[in-house]
Amino acid sequence: MTFNPLKIGELTAKIPIIQGGMGIGVSLHRLAGSVAREGGIGILSTAQIGYQCDDFEKNTMKANLFAIKEQFEKAKKIAKNGIIGFNVMVAQFEYEKIIRRCVEIGADVIISGAGLPINLPELVKGSKTKFAPIISSSKGAKVLLKMWAKRYQRTADFVIIEGPLAGGHLGFKYEEIESAANQMDSEVKKIIEIVNQYAKMFQINVPVVFAGGVYTKEDIKHYLSLGCSGVQMATRFVGTIECDAPNDFKERYLNAKKEDIEIIKSPVGMPGRAIKNTFTSVIKTKTIPIKKCRNCLLLKLCNRKDIPFCISEALLNAVNHKTEEALLFAGSNAYRVNEITTVKDILGNLTS
Template identity: 50%
Template sequence: MRLPPLIIGDLKAKVPIIQGGMGVGISGHRLSQAVANEGGIGIISGVQIGYREPDFETDTEAANIRALKKELRKARQLSPKGIIGVNIMVAVSDYDKMVKTCIEEKADLIISGAGLPLTLPKLVEGSNIKIAPIVSSAKAASIIIRQWEKKHSRIPDLVVVEGPKAGGHLGFHLEQLQSGNEQLENIVPEVIKVVKTFEEKYKRKIPVVAAGGIYTGSDIVKFLKMGASGVQMGTRFVATEECDASINYKNAYVNSKKEDIKLIKSPVGLPGRAINNKFIKTAEKHRIAPTKCYNCLKKCDPKDTPYCISRALINAVEGNLDEALIFVGSNAYRVDKIVKVKDLINELVTEAESEN
């Protein structure tokens, strides 16, 4: 099957693959520009992006804004014609300022999940930036689009449907994930159906992108045949030379086995999927009291949080794996080597185009 481009308004990605936004620091300028230069859409994760800034401990918000500017500028410098976007979690405290920074730095796209991004259209008013909610059900898609339409006379430029096999925080209850009844293959057509009514009303295409557990070229084809316009992939891009994480982090994926991957309850109340390492085992036994609060999440109380998720994720990107939360997609155990982004995208496209 010849892969179609992914068209989002006036943006056209030659390869219909969005590289997932992975924080803290896993997908920065190096990974995003490499994907954009190969015709995909490169995404920088905005969450705690300033972790390397000298004032991160004392003025986290200022460090994050400055670092996001730097990362976007570096990515654009290395990929002047590629499509570069930012993933911003609704749950972060500096959400509004991060969105404004994306507009100022002329990012092409904002993808937003970990909550309902109901204020996003208002925040981007007057700019040409594309906006996309992440949803895990047709119901969520319907609520968001109706709210955007009613309050802001705006519809999404793109909708990302994230299923239960994704890495990081998942938009499902733990029981739903454990039952195995929720399947991306069922959710995507339901979301497409919701989106179709708005496409017809506004006479405009709203691409739906499938995410979570997509690993091969044939997986891509499967969702395109269902009516999706593209896919979002995270796990495969971690094990690339250009990924912004430390080599230890990448090797954690390469060396993981299926039985190492487990569902956990994150401090923010959402379930997540991670590698069952020393840190997870310790956290399950007793509370790891934070020594510092970064005020990163709106709903986190340092007095009773089981551990500091920011610190655990910074440890991960820096390669301090015994004290790290290592988020992974359900297929991370299938990763067996670190490759160049160019070779990975070539492999995926070749596999997809050899399918009938």
């Protein structure tokens, strides 16, 4: 069985699979480049993307802006002519500066979530970069696309729907996660209807891509049958040689059992899904003082004094060999990752 390609404007991905952005440092040039080379879309996470640069601790923003270009160029080299883009969280400090940098260096696509990317069309205007919001509900889709139509007389180039089984931050209230999982299929259909209204209004094709808990070929077929044009997958790609996270991070996935995957409360103000460890049990009862602020989040979200822990520190520990002191973001399927294989194998298995 072969799937139809994913078409976003003039871009065509041979296979309709986007590799979801994974920060910090989990989806960088090796993973994104490899997925794109095999015909999918590779996404670099901009969250503290420069963490391996020498001056990262001294001048974090400068290192991050430098790394956006460096990682993109390296990914493009691996990808040959493949499609490479960025994931930028709305909650990120200097969001606009980061988006403008991604556009300036020629990103093929930008995917933006963890909040509603209200001024994204304005930031991308005049470029070839295609953009997508990450949306978790029909309400969010309605509000955002209506606002974009009114304010910018345009709509999204594509839309990512992220359901409650995803890894990392979730666009649901803590208490809604379980019930949302049962209603997600009907929500997907509603969102597609809304997107199609705007696609018709602006006479363009706006593909909708589903993310969150997609693991097998059957899962892909399911979301295509609901009317999606593709899927975004992240967790499964952690089990690859090319995934940019270090081996001790990947080993935590290999050793995780179903009951080891839990929901935590993040300082970003959203719940997040992660692998149980010493860190996740400590933050249930204690506050971990911030050692060093790297200005990663908007001040309105992170008031520094009252937050339970520093999200940057916790995610940096995950890729700096301190896996017990780290937040190990993972999707609900992380326990199914039981070997380290290659991107080519996974994509071959999903599409052949």
